[in-house]
Amino acid sequence: xLSFHKNTFRHGVHPPEYKDETRGLPIRQFPFAPVIxxxxxxxxGAPSEIVVREGQEVLRGQLLAKSGGYVSVPVHAPxxxxxxKITNVPTITxxxxxxxxxxxxxxxxxxxxxGTPIEIETATGEEILQGIQAAGIVGxxxxxFPTHVKLKIPEDKCCEVLIINGIECEPFLTTDHRxxxxxxxxxxMGIRYLLKATGAKRVIIGIExxxxxxxxxxxGQAPNDLPVTIKVVPVKYPQxxxxxxxxxxxxxxxxxxxLPIEVDSVVVNVxxxxxxxxxxxxxxxxxxxxxxxxxxxxxxxxxxxxPVGTPLRYVLEQVGVDKHISEVYMxxxxxxxxxxxxxxxIVKGTSGILVFGEKDVKKTSKxxxxxxxxxxxxxxxxxxxPSRLGILAKFEAYDQMVEDYHLLDCFECGSCSxxxxxxxxxxxxxxxxKSIVRKRQxxxxxxxxxx
Amino acid sequence: MLxxxxxxxxxxxxxxxISTDVIMQNVVWALVPATLFAAYSFGISAVLVISVxxxxxxxxxxxxCKFSKKGSTISDWSAVITGLLLGLTLPPIFPLWxxxxxxxxxxxxxxxxxxxxxxxxxNPALVGRAVLQAAFxxxxxxxxxxxxxxRFTSVATSLTALPFMQPTFDGTSGATPLSAFKFDHxxxxxxxxALGLVSGSTGETxxxxxxxxxxxxxxxxxxxxxxxxxxxxxxxxxxGVLYLFDSQVYPSPVFMIFSGGLMLGAMFxxxxxxxxPITSLGVVIYGVFIGVLVVVIRIWGGLxxxxxxxxxxxxxxxxxxxxxxxxxxxxxxxxxx
Ligand code: SF4
Ligand code: SF4
Numbered sequence: 001x002l003s004f005h006k007n008t009f010r011h012g013v014h015p016p017e018y019k020d021e022t023r024g025l026p027i028r029q030f031p032f033a034p035v036i037x038x039x040x041x042x043x044x045g046a047p048s049e050i051v052v053r054e055g056q057e058v059l060r061g062q063l064l065a066k067s068g069g070y071v072s073v074p075v076h077a078p079x080x081x082x083x084x085k086i087t088n089v090p091t092i093t094x095x096x097x098x099x100x101x102x103x104x105x106x107x108x109x110x111x112x113x114x115g116t117p118i119e120i121e122t123a124t125g126e127e128i129l130q131g132i133q134a135a136g137i138v139g140x141x142x143x144x145f146p147t148h149v150k151l152k153i154p155e156d157k158c159c160e161v162l163i164i165n166g167i168e169c170e171p172f173l174t175t176d177h178r179x180x181x182x183x184x185x186x187x188x189m190g191i192r193y194l195l196k197a198t199g200a201k202r203v204i205i206g207i208e209x210x211x212x213x214x215x216x217x218x219x220g221q222a223p224n225d226l227p228v229t230i231k232v233v234p235v236k237y238p239q240x241x242x243x244x245x246x247x248x249x250x251x252x253x254x255x256x257x258x259l260p261i262e263v264d265s266v267v268v269n270v271x272x273x274x275x276x277x278x279x280x281x282x283x284x285x286x287x288x289x290x291x292x293x294x295x296x297x298x299x300x301x302x303x304x305x306x307p308v309g310t311p312l313r314y315v316l317e318q319v320g321v322d323k324h325i326s327e328v329y330m331x332x333x334x335x336x337x338x339x340x341x342x343x344x345x346i347v348k349g350t351s352g353i354l355v356f357g358e359k360d361v362k363k364t365s366k367x368x369x370x371x372x373x374x375x376x377x378x379x380x381x382x383x384x385x386p387s388r389l390g391i392l393a394k395f396e397a398y399d400q401m402v403e404d405y406h407l408l409d410c411f412e413c414g415s416c417s418x419x420x421x422x423x424x425x426x427x428x429x430x431x432x433x434k435s436i437v438r439k440r441q442x443x444x445x446x447x448x449x450x451x
Numbered sequence: 452m453l454x455x456x457x458x459x460x461x462x463x464x465x466x467x468x469i470s471t472d473v474i475m476q477n478v479v480w481a482l483v484p485a486t487l488f489a490a491y492s493f494g495i496s497a498v499l500v501i502s503v504x505x506x507x508x509x510x511x512x513x514x515x516c517k518f519s520k521k522g523s524t525i526s527d528w529s530a531v532i533t534g535l536l537l538g539l540t541l542p543p544i545f546p547l548w549x550x551x552x553x554x555x556x557x558x559x560x561x562x563x564x565x566x567x568x569x570x571x572x573x574n575p576a577l578v579g580r581a582v583l584q585a586a587f588x589x590x591x592x593x594x595x596x597x598x599x600x601x602r603f604t605s606v607a608t609s610l611t612a613l614p615f616m617q618p619t620f621d622g623t624s625g626a627t628p629l630s631a632f633k634f635d636h637x638x639x640x641x642x643x644x645a646l647g648l649v650s651g652s653t654g655e656t657x658x659x660x661x662x663x664x665x666x667x668x669x670x671x672x673x674x675x676x677x678x679x680x681x682x683x684x685x686x687x688x689x690x691g692v693l694y695l696f697d698s699q700v701y702p703s704p705v706f707m708i709f710s711g712g713l714m715l716g717a718m719f720x721x722x723x724x725x726x727x728p729i730t731s732l733g734v735v736i737y738g739v740f741i742g743v744l745v746v747v748i749r750i751w752g753g754l755x756x757x758x759x760x761x762x763x764x765x766x767x768x769x770x771x772x773x774x775x776x777x778x779x780x781x782x783x784x785x786x787x788x
Binding site: 257258365366370371372373381418420425431 | 457458459460461462463464465466467469470471472473474527567568569570675724725727729730731734773777778779780781782783784
């Protein structure tokens with residue numbers, strides 16, 4: 001048996017793409033909502049610290065909250081207006097976090113405030129990283145991890161290959177596709193900054209075969225002086241995950257528990273790259289992002305440029321949804337999160353909004369016992385045994401899950417649950433088990449520190 | 452204004468859409484041709500044996516669930532499969548009360564004591580049959596000729612024997628090809644075997660129709676094709692080597708493949724997902740193990756047929772295979788460049 005196949009990774013699944021309805025629709029500007037809700041937690045890491053006060057008038061692009069530490073990013077005003085209230089605001093996890101209600105000026109001209117530009121010719125790598133943090137940039141593919149942290153190459157490592165992730169393997173989503181078609185210049189500008197920041201010698205843009213037009217377009221637009229290759233790989237979920245993508249493009253695996261830099265690479269999402277290329281030359285902060293709004297329950301499907309902080313309720317009212325909507329997800333259908341409260345807002349990590357009506361969701365699929373069909377084993381890109389892990393989770397045998405069955409290598413891609421004929425909520429089990437294991441480890445750690 | 456309460460579900464929000472009960476139903480459909488052929492070749496007797504077996508399995512499952520205060524699980528169709536498989540492996544004149552007992556044992560002992568569907572170690576139908584074989588050695592090896600003139604108008608007298616009475620058999624003339632070979636060294640015609648024009652268990656005789664049913668499941672991606680391929684392949688190769696070695700003593704590989712319960716066992720019993728290993732490499736090892744065992748038992752064992760024991764041993768070995776054969780987890784080898 002081959003350990004890996006050319007241009008792809010082991011296992012994975014092929015869910016239907018559902019991209020046809022929006023892939024051809026150009027990005028359109030979304031109107032400004034009368035009130036914008038900005039949580040201080042839109043990224044992984046420490047919350048941002050609010051630097052404005054209630055009643056203050058702010059300009060579009062103005063700093064509203066600064067980074068709360070190194071692993072943190074600032075928040076900028078997506079619209080000119082008045083700070084109405086500083087209080088706890090709802091987020092998708094159900095947790096309330098400190099945030100800002102910003103009332104937009106009616107019919108505001110919306111001039112954007114400029115900061116200190118980061119010039120590509122003169123800036124040092126370190127200055128670029130600071131510029132990226134100052135712009136509030138996080139992974140726009142959905143992870144929302146602060147990009148400057150990821151780009152910081154440890155002293156003893158070196159980055160050889162910069163990988164630009166244009167895979168977008170989640171069904172329904174077409175934001176990266178549109179960004180590649182419409183923002184080629186920004187992408188290549190972003191690549192220049194990234195090359196300088198990481199010291200990488202070459203760049204590979206990875207694109208799935210269902211976006212041949214984007215690959216062709218980028219090939220045509222690529223400046224001659226950039227060491228960039230565009231590589232088209234077969235369509236397969238979860239190819240957009242960093243590790244799978246590295247295996248597909250380079251043929252080797254990232255060590256278990258390690259980061260891409262251990263195999264001398266850094267992976268950056270293509271929309272994030274475009275954002276860097278667009279914002280840094282003007283010293284601006286991130287104010288909006290492209291979101292695919294689709295799903296059977298949506299009337300005006302499309303790819304929209306939506307101001308960060310726009311309330312979900314406002315978004316759905318603008319695009320029009322069926323009377324009988326029953327489920328709304330933020331992100332793709334494989335890893336996205338179901339929304340319980342329409343008063344949350346679009347955040348930096350929101351790549352898609354999917355709306356399903358009552359008749360579109362197969363309700364309460366009956367759960368059967370695991371029949372050991374092996375479908376999950378053949379689907380797991382990490383080559384775990386989800387069937388066994390699922391049974392162990394039921395018996396709460398967490399230690400065995402970690403030690404004998406590599407639970408902590410599971411990155412919750414959902415491929416196993418997707419194929420399971422018995423409809424066992426495997427990923428949910430693993431998510432829970434992982435958080436219990438992590439908590440236990442933290443307690444052990446704390447106890448060890450006390451002694 | 453949107454005021455609806457939204458449903459919350461966990462990701463992934465889409466599913467492949469194949470479902471366990473549908474897989475089970477399809478296994479039943481795949482067994483229909485072999486079942487119809489059994490009815491055609493052995494008449495009313497076969498219909499009765501199969502029906503009683505299915506009914507007994509389904510009833511047992513239903514009542515055991517009720518007694519243990521669980522929801523009835525008969526809607527997953529797995530009890531129907533067990534009943535069908537058990538019925539098809541019994542002789543067509545097997546006393547009905549014994550058949551009924553077999554069904555009860557298959558579900559209760561083969562499945563329920565382990566915790567129900569998914570937790571059983573052995574194929575329930577084979578457990579039922581193994582117990583019947585131990586309890587009623589004469590009845591289970593008394594064969595009956597196929598295609599009797601009166602098969603659609605009368606039933607064998609042994610069929611309706613009262614419980615715990617010694618049944619009288621009127622079908623001793625129907626030696627199976629395997630026993631004929633084993634004890635009298637007569638090899639049956641291959642095409643008769645493949646088409647089921649011979650004597651044997653109710654539903655094991657027509658290898659071609661069983662094969663077709665299996666192909667259907669493989670085509671629908673509901674059966675792991677590696678298992679029948681590994682079993683039939685290893686039987687063919689192993690017995691082929693022996694045949695080349697001495698064609699007077701050993702039966703031909705084609706005869707081996709098409710005779711007895713091998714086709715039904717390889718296609719429908721060894722492929723029971725619950726009792727087979729979970730990895731692709733694992734099922735190949737499992738299949739070869741069963742195939743070799745079948746040949747060994749048939750040729751050197753004291754019994755004419757060994758498929759049942761071979762599969763049961765394979766089932767017993769499966770958990771061990773799964774412990775030993777684990778795919779290499781991503782990122783755990785020395786890989787870089
Ligand atoms: S896919 Fe589901 S039923 Fe099949 S082995 Fe995995 S957990 Fe069990
Ligand atoms: S969710 Fe975890 S166990 Fe399931 S397929 Fe993905 S990595 Fe494997």
